Amino acid sequence: MVAGEASGDLLASLLLSGLKARWPALSAAGIGGPRMQAEGFDAWWPSHKLSVFGYVDALRHYRELVGIRNQLRDRLLVQRPDVFIGVDAPDFNFGLEQPLKAQGIRTVHFVCPSIWAWRGGRVKKLAAAADHVLCLFPFEPALLAEHGVAATFVGHPMADRIPLEVPQAEARAALGLADSDTVVALLPGSRRSELRYIGPVLLEAAVRMARQRPGLRFVLPVVPGLEAEVQALVAQHAPGLDLQCLAGRSHEALAACDLTLIASGTATLEAALFKRPMVITYRMHWLNWQYMRHMAYLPWVGLPNILLRDFAVPELLQHAATPEALAREGLAWLDDAPRRERLQARFTDLHHMLRQDTARKASDAIAQVLGA
Template identity: 60%
Template sequence: MRNPPRVAMVAGETSGDLLAGLLLDGLQAQWPGLKGQGIGGPQMERRGFDAWWPSERLAVHGYSMEVLRRLKGILRIRKQLRERLLHEPPDVFIGVDAPDFNLGLETDLRAAGVKTVHFVCPSIWAWRADRVDKIRRAADHVLCIFPFEPELLAQHGIAATYVGHPLANVIPMVPDRAAARAQLGLRDEDEVLAILPGSRSAEVAYIASPFFQAAALVRKARPAIKLIVPAVPLLRERIVQLAHASGLGDGVQIVAGQSHAVLAACDATLIASGTATLEAALFKRPMVIGYHMHPLSWWLMRRKQLQPWVGLPNILCRDFVVPELIQDAATPQALCAATLEWLEARTRQPEKITALEQRFTVLHESLRRDTSRLAADAIQKLLAA
């Protein structure tokens, strides 16, 4: 075994890049000088990762036309990456999330004798239970971010380790609301609604307008409210256009990135389903989860859904602790009404806010582990076997 080992990785999208960057911290503590190569984003590159392709090239949304338009290019990248890794095999390949891309690649590499790790168990407990067989073929080991997953995988003969959720360590148990507001130019006494319409272009295309229309209705009911949107830099111009088209004009503050500061600063958030909802829960913020996708994508997803919840906070709490308005239910009027309930509860039902914060604190504690070290230890043991 080389010291450090040669590590290849693939991370798709912004959330995968963040998780992979934290994993690299642990690997580099275990093996100083380790860099990694493959597909990654800015968080990984900051740790010296050699990104042959940027992770944003893998970002897709849903099943149908929005995927088909980009499928040819994604398959070409996977073919080229597979050939390169088979020609010069790494000591270990780590697929970070992006199961549609990574599981097939892992299967081929594992068949060729490469040790394979999948970081983030696909949500077989929520939908697409058929992926279990694919995971068994693809991964020598799975790194799980939720505590119940290793036992579930063990029932199917898949080795796994619970490493905690990296975001639970990044986000403080008690967020500094005042500091976040100062950073964003907001006053302590301001009432603040955060709007997070997603980090992918297709998400923004489907849900941003209903969110902004709902925010305009909220502002009519509460004229003094401050509206703030953390935008992925590449999507900022499009988000500005959609906000103006929805009648918000200059009444919304759109910032580049800074989603954690925005969540720490807000009183409530209107948020697209995805990893960001877990971030909002870790910041202990009331939220309304909304989502909309291509009708065919929605039909296919509904057929494979195993639980009544869509949002991660509700799935992990196993209860509708925050409202979910999905697909046809995600109308501006319904989104506005649900948001106003949270805002009004701060003065009329403070116990409702307190109860939510307590649920999210328990959730935060259950996810808090030394993720970088635990993940690196599991990989070290796999390589030593």
């Protein structure tokens, strides 16, 4: 297995629990993070090695990433596992899956690339790389079938893990927050590049919100390994802010909060499953932005909006992602209870749709690939 960054580590760990239930003697190794290792995964390299985003960031780490991929490919071709599972990270995994598949090793890709949103050319690479694709969303298998790619809708494992009824009081107690507090969660992303581009604007937005609404409490989950960077950003952009930095614990932060200012990505779907109003934002290197904005197929970027096919929550991207705009949209949520209730109802319907016992369905699909 190969999983990159925190979101891939989480998805892969949930999949591993299902695989181990079906095959108790399962042995799994490759590239993974702490959650996978807690499931008994043997991490030959840590998942954070793959935590890059965009062409500029990837170029900086190109030689190291290619070296890791080549070493892993050679090792797997010698050891010949029963199946290779690439968890997201398509730019890395496709280049690994293709030679493995060509040499007769079964390959499964977990998470369909967003061919329905942008970069449709990836489907050709996917067809060459994967024997089977495990899809998180119900409309994806039919799209892949048009290109001759076998796929199964397995739902989203986070929809199984996150309770339908959000335990807000318990989460607040665990974080030392009062029931009467108004809490805003800041989630700038799990990559260093995201923290560099998005962290300052979220912190400055929080400062503006606190000025207009004294008494607001802020929490910021910090990915392991990024503590020093976060502390430096807080000291520079939000000194004196009533901010609690958390060691991970993003799910507790989302359960506890009334609102989240959040970087576009997997975390936005998790926020939707926690039924939380949000303001989605993203900023990146200007070269990456120029390239990606011309590749988009849909008017939405955030996963909740894509799945609901509507601007259910605001999206403030690149030049529009200013502290003033983020603070304005955040306060607008806090001031409109009926709007929040309507959103929570839509997110509850979405949660039911994605709740499919993913670990079991994915294990069944992998068993069919293996003929086991």
